[in-house]
Amino acid sequence: MKAQEIYKKFVWQYQKVWLIIIFGFMIFCGWQVAHLPVVTSTDAIIPRDSLWHYYEKFREQFGADDGIAVVLHNPKGIFNPKTLAYIQKLTSVFEDVDEIESVLSLTTIEDIRGGEETFEVEPLIGDEIPTDPKTLAHLKERARKNPLIFRNLVSEDFKTTLLLLRTTYRGEDLNFENRLMHKVESILQKNPPPPSVEIHLAGWPVVNVNMAAYMNKDLMVFIPGCFVLLCILIYIFLHSWRAVLGAAVIINLSLIAAMASLKLVGGALSPMTSVLAPLTMALALADVIHLTVTYFKLSPRERSVSRAVAITWAPCFLTSLTTAIGFGSLLISRVPSIREFGSAAALAMFIEYFLTFTLFAFLLPWIRQGKFKLGFNKTLVEPLAKNYPWWSYKVLILFVLLFVLSILQIDKIKVDTNVIDFFHHSTPVYKDIDFVDKHLGGAQTIEISLENPKGDFLDPHLLKKIDEVARWLEKHPLFYQAISPAEFFKLMNRAFHQEDENYFRVPDSRELISQYLLLYGGDELAHFLNEDQNWARISARTPEHSSEKINEAITELNQKLAQVFKGTGVKYTVTGKTYLVNRTAEDIVKSQVESLATAAVLIFGIMFLVLRSFRLGLLSIPPNIFPLVVNFGFMGIMGIPLNTSTATISAVAIGIAVDDTIHFLIRYKRNRKNREPVSAVKTTLRQKGSAVFTTSLSLVAAFLVLGVSKFIPTVQFGMLSALVIGLALLGDVLLLPALIYLLRKFF
Structure with missing residues (x-):
C-alpha cells in the first residue's frame, strides 16, 4: 500500500x-x-561520580566550601567604631538564618592570645566595640599578626573585610542557593551600611x-x-x-x-x-x-x-x-x-x-x-x-x-x-567578584583533603609537611592565602611563649601539640581537623577563574603533594566546588x-x-x-x-x-x-x-x-x-x- x-x-x-x-x-x-x-x-553540571561523593563526605565533615562572601570596603579603613558595629550587627542577623551554619567575621574570628600565665581563645572583637584609638590600633596590630585574619578576613591595607557565610550541609537541595541569596539580599536591604561603606557579594551561590x-x-x-x-x-x-x-x-x-x-x-x-x-x-x-x-x-x-x-x-x-x-x-x-x-x-x-x-x-x-x-x-x-x-x-x-x-x-x-x-563586564555580579578578587584574593577555594588511616596529624613531622604545602600554595602565582591546621598550632605555640615571634612555628613535641589541643577551646579548628585528628584540610583561596590555568595549577599541586607526603602513608585528594566545576x-x-x-x-x-x-x-x-x-x-x-x-x-x-x-x-x-x-x-x-x-x-x-x-x-x-x-x-x-x-x- x-x-x-x-x-x-x-x-x-x-x-x-x-x-x-x-x-x-x-x-x-x-x-x-x-x-x-x-x-x-x-x-547540576557535576557528574555524580566517586569524586562528587567524596566531596559530599568532605563538606559534611568540614562544612561547605561554597559559602557567600559579604565584602565590606571602607576607603577610610575598617577599624573604626561605626564599621565594626555594622559588622557585628550583620554577623548577628546572618547567624539567625537557617541556611547559614556559622558566620566568620572580625567579631567571631578566634584570636589566640597568651602571656606569662594566660592563654585565651577569644574573638578578636568582643561584644563591646572599642572606641578609643589606642585599642583599635592594638586590635589592628593583632589582626596583622594573625594569618587567620590578615589577608584572609581583612585586606593588606585594612580597607576591606569580609563576612564568610558558611552554609549548612544540604545534600541534593538544588534550590538551596536561591533561598539563601534571597534572604541575604533581604537582610542587606533592611540593614544598609554606614556612609562611605560599600558592599560586594561573591562566592559560588552568588554566581549560580x-x-x-x-x-x-x-x-x-x-x-x-x-x-x-x-x-x-x-x-x-x-x-x-x-x-x-x-x-x-x-x-x-x-x-x-x-x-x-x-x-x-x-x-x-x-x-x-x-x-x-x-x-x-x-x-x-x-x-x-x-x-x-x-x-x-x-x-x-x-x-x-x-x-x-x-x-x-x-x-x-x-x-x-x-x-x-x-x-x-x-x-x-x-x-x-x-x-x-x-x-x-x-x-x-x-x-x-x-x-x-x-x-x-x-x-x-x-x-x-x-x-x-x-x-x-x-x-x-x-x-x-x-x-x-x-x-x-x-x-x-x-x-x-x-x-x-x-x-x-x-x-x-x-x-x-x-x-x-560568562557575565558581561558591565554587570554588577562581574564587578563585585572582580573587586573581591583584587582586594581579598577571591572567594573561591581549592580544597585539599588529607587522611592518615594509620595514625593522626598530631605528629609534628606531618604537621610541618602540611605547613610546607600551605606555604608552597601561598607562593604559587594562582593562589592567595592558604589555611591549614598548622596555622592554629603555630598561633598556640607563639601564645604559650609570651607572643614571641620566634615561636610562630609548628612545635617539635607531640606532647606539646596534644597539650595545646586540650587547652584549645575554640570552634574554628574543627573546620580544618576532625575530632579523631586523622582527617585534615588545607583551604587555598584563588582569584583565578580560568579552568585551563586552574587545572594546570592543580597538576602542579598534585606533584607537590606526592613529593611531600611520599612514604608517610597519608592519602591526599584535591577536592572542593571549584575543583569539581x-x-x-x-x-x-x-x-x-x-x-x-x-x-x-x-x-x-x-x-x-x-x-x-x-x-x-x-x-x-x-x-x-x-x-x-x-x-x-x-x-x-x-x-x-x-x-x-x-x-x-x-x-x-x-x-x-x-x-x-x-x-x-x-x-x-x-x-x-x-x-x-x-x-x-x-x-x-x-x-x-x-x-x-x-x-x-x-x-x-x-x-x-x-x-x-x-x-x-x-x-x-x-x-x-x-x-x-x-x-x-x-x-x-x-x-x-x-x-x-x-x-x-x-x-
Missing part, C-alpha cells in the same frame, strides 16, 4: 480521533511543564543565582521574541496569515512538548538547558515549511494533503531523525544537565514531527483558502538555477580558500571555561569530541543507507563538514574558547545542518532518473530552494535572538549556531551543486 493511501486510511479519515489524542497528550504535557523544576546551582536570574530574563525575551520573529518570517516567506496562524500553533505546542520532555527525562530548567526553548521553536518550523511548500507546489489537479504528505513524510522523518541523533549524541557526556538537554531535544523532534503531519496537515485545506505566495523564488532561487553551472568553479575556489584558512586557525582555539567571563568543564569539552564523532558516523551512515548510493553518500559530507571547520576557524580567529557552551555546538549543529542536504539529495536522486545532472540540479533548486532558504534563514534568525542575552555562553551558542546554519545553507545551495557539476562524470 502506498504512503498516500496509508495516510488517507489511517490518519485523514480519523481526524477527530487524532485531534482528541493530541488534545489529551498536550494536557499531559502541560501538567509536566507546570511541575518542571528550576535549578539554580552549578551542582545570578546565572539563573539571567536565564529567567533570557527566557522572558527569547520565547516571545523568537515566536514573534518566526511568525513575521513565515509571513515574509509565504505571504499567508493563515499559514502564520497554523505554524504558530505547531510552534507553541512543540515548545510545550519540549519542556515536558525535559521533565520526563528527569531534567530541570537550568542555564545549560535554557536554550532548548528557542531551539525547539525554530526547529518545529522546518517540517511545517517543507510540507507547506510541497503542498502548494503541486498542480491544482494533484494538490491534496495526502499527496503532499506522501512526498515529504520520509525526508522530513529523516531530518527529524538526524537532528535527534545530533542531540542524542550528547548522552555520551558525563554531565547530567547536558544529557538531559540532549534527551529532551531528541524526544521533542519526534513530537514536533508527529504534530506537523497530523494537526498542521489537517489545517492545510483551511490555509489554502487564503492568499499564498512562495518567497525567494524570484529573488534567490530562480537566479541560482538559471545561471547554474557557470558559477560552480568560482564557488569551489572560494569554498576551498575559506576551508584552508579555517584549518590554519583551528590550532589557536583554547580549551578554557571561565565562569566569571573546573574538572567538569574540561570533561564537557573532551566528551564533545566523542559526541561529534558519534553523531557524524550515525548521521552519514543513515545518509548512505537512505540514498542507497555510496557516491551520493560521499557527496553529502563536504557541505556539512565545511560549516563545522569554518566555525572552529572563526573561533580561533576571534579567540572564542571551547567551553561548556561552545563545545556542544558541533554535535548539535551537524544534526541540524544535514537536514537540507537530505531534502536536496533525495529530490535530486528522483529528478536524476529522467534528467542529466545539470538539469536535475536546476530542477531540484527550483523545487526545494524556497523551502531550504526559508527553513535555514528561520533557524539563523531564531539563533540570532540569543544574541540579546547578557549571559555570554548563550550569546556564543546563538551566534556560532547561526553561523554554522548559515554556512550549511551556502553549502547546500552552492557547494553541493558545484560538486555535482565538478564530479558529474563520476556520478
Whole structure:
C-alpha cells in the first residue's frame, strides 16, 4: 500500500480521533511543564561520580566550601567604631538564618592570645566595640599578626573585610542557593551600611543565582521574541496569515512538548538547558515549511494533503531523525544537565514531527483558502538555477580558500571555561567578584583533603609537611592565602611563649601539640581537623577563574603533594566546588569530541543507507563538514574558547545542518532518473530552494535572538549556531551543486 493511501486510511479519515489524542497528550504535557523544576546551582553540571561523593563526605565533615562572601570596603579603613558595629550587627542577623551554619567575621574570628600565665581563645572583637584609638590600633596590630585574619578576613591595607557565610550541609537541595541569596539580599536591604561603606557579594551561590536570574530574563525575551520573529518570517516567506496562524500553533505546542520532555527525562530548567526553548521553536518550523511548500507546489489537479504528505513524510522523518541523533549524541557526556538537554531535544523532534503531519496537515485545506505566495523564488532561487553551472568553479575556489584558512586557525582555539567571563563586564555580579578578587584574593577555594588511616596529624613531622604545602600554595602565582591546621598550632605555640615571634612555628613535641589541643577551646579548628585528628584540610583561596590555568595549577599541586607526603602513608585528594566545576568543564569539552564523532558516523551512515548510493553518500559530507571547520576557524580567529557552551555546538549543529542536504539529495536522486545532472540540479533548486532558504534563514534568525542575552555562553551558542546554519545553507545551495557539476562524470 502506498504512503498516500496509508495516510488517507489511517490518519485523514480519523481526524477527530487524532485531534482528541493530541488534545489529551498536550494536557499531559502541560501538567509536566507546570511541575518542571528550576535549578539554580552549578551542582547540576557535576557528574555524580566517586569524586562528587567524596566531596559530599568532605563538606559534611568540614562544612561547605561554597559559602557567600559579604565584602565590606571602607576607603577610610575598617577599624573604626561605626564599621565594626555594622559588622557585628550583620554577623548577628546572618547567624539567625537557617541556611547559614556559622558566620566568620572580625567579631567571631578566634584570636589566640597568651602571656606569662594566660592563654585565651577569644574573638578578636568582643561584644563591646572599642572606641578609643589606642585599642583599635592594638586590635589592628593583632589582626596583622594573625594569618587567620590578615589577608584572609581583612585586606593588606585594612580597607576591606569580609563576612564568610558558611552554609549548612544540604545534600541534593538544588534550590538551596536561591533561598539563601534571597534572604541575604533581604537582610542587606533592611540593614544598609554606614556612609562611605560599600558592599560586594561573591562566592559560588552568588554566581549560580545570578546565572539563573539571567536565564529567567533570557527566557522572558527569547520565547516571545523568537515566536514573534518566526511568525513575521513565515509571513515574509509565504505571504499567508493563515499559514502564520497554523505554524504558530505547531510552534507553541512543540515548545510545550519540549519542556515536558525535559521533565520526563528527569531534567530541570537550568542555564545549560535554557536554550532548548528557542531551539525547539525554530526547529518545529522546518517540517511545517517543507510540507507547506510541497503542498502548494503541486498542480491544482494533484494538490491534496495526502499527496503532499506522501512526498515529504520520509525526508522530513529523516531530518527529524538526524537532528535527534545530533542531540542524542550528547548522552555520551558525563554531565547530567547536558544529557538531559540532549534527551529532551531528541524526544521533542519526534513530537514536533508527529504534530506537523497530523494537526498542521489537517489545517492545510483551511490555509489554502487564503492568499499564498512562495518567497525567494524570484529573488534567490530562480537566479541560482538559471545561471547554474557557470558559477560552480568560482564557488569551489572560494569554498576551498575559506576551508584552508579555517584549518590554519583551528590550532589557536583554547580549551578554557571561565565562569566569571560568562557575565558581561558591565554587570554588577562581574564587578563585585572582580573587586573581591583584587582586594581579598577571591572567594573561591581549592580544597585539599588529607587522611592518615594509620595514625593522626598530631605528629609534628606531618604537621610541618602540611605547613610546607600551605606555604608552597601561598607562593604559587594562582593562589592567595592558604589555611591549614598548622596555622592554629603555630598561633598556640607563639601564645604559650609570651607572643614571641620566634615561636610562630609548628612545635617539635607531640606532647606539646596534644597539650595545646586540650587547652584549645575554640570552634574554628574543627573546620580544618576532625575530632579523631586523622582527617585534615588545607583551604587555598584563588582569584583565578580560568579552568585551563586552574587545572594546570592543580597538576602542579598534585606533584607537590606526592613529593611531600611520599612514604608517610597519608592519602591526599584535591577536592572542593571549584575543583569539581573546573574538572567538569574540561570533561564537557573532551566528551564533545566523542559526541561529534558519534553523531557524524550515525548521521552519514543513515545518509548512505537512505540514498542507497555510496557516491551520493560521499557527496553529502563536504557541505556539512565545511560549516563545522569554518566555525572552529572563526573561533580561533576571534579567540572564542571551547567551553561548556561552545563545545556542544558541533554535535548539535551537524544534526541540524544535514537536514537540507537530505531534502536536496533525495529530490535530486528522483529528478536524476529522467534528467542529466545539470538539469536535475536546476530542477531540484527550483523545487526545494524556497523551502531550504526559508527553513535555514528561520533557524539563523531564531539563533540570532540569543544574541540579546547578557549571559555570554548563550550569546556564543546563538551566534556560532547561526553561523554554522548559515554556512550549511551556502553549502547546500552552492557547494553541493558545484560538486555535482565538478564530479558529474563520476556520478
